[in-house]
Amino acid sequence: MRQARHPDVTELTLVSVLTALSDPIRVGVVRVLSDGRERGWGELRAPVAKSTLSHHLRVLRDAGITRTRQEGTRCYVTLRRDDVEARFPGLLDVVLAAAHADDVGRQVELGAGAS
Structure with missing residues (x-):
């Protein structure tokens, strides 16, 4: 897998961030990640197919809302709260x-099994 x-x-x-946050599943991912912890993709549960969840995670990453890290065959995701806050102060808190x-x-x- 190539580096993201x-x-x-x-x-x-602003348009790309708001577009990424226009979907309830993606907002849910941001809600889960808002605790500041890095999560494995496999820890996330959503009422969509894995391929659809993967698409949502890519949209969030491409908009700059999340960061993805690969370790072997596993992928981890974290919220880029500081970066979004630096660019759009208060936006994530309001959302x-x-x-x-x-x-x-x-x-x-x-x-x-997720802690």
Whole structure:
């Protein structure tokens, strides 16, 4: 597998970030990752096929919202909170608060064995 490309913080655009956050599954992934911990892709549970979840993770990565790290055959993802905050101060906090209030993304959770 080739190394994933992550946009520099200066390359993040409001349109790409908001587009990535326009899907409830992707908002759910961000909610799960908002605790600041790196998670293995296999820990994430969503009511979509694995290939669809992989697509959602790629959209988030391409928008600069998450960072993906590969270790052998495993992939790990983390929220780029500091980078998004540097470019768009307060945006993630507002999105996460609204998602929590409206229960958006609740269907994405950590699977058994995740701590």
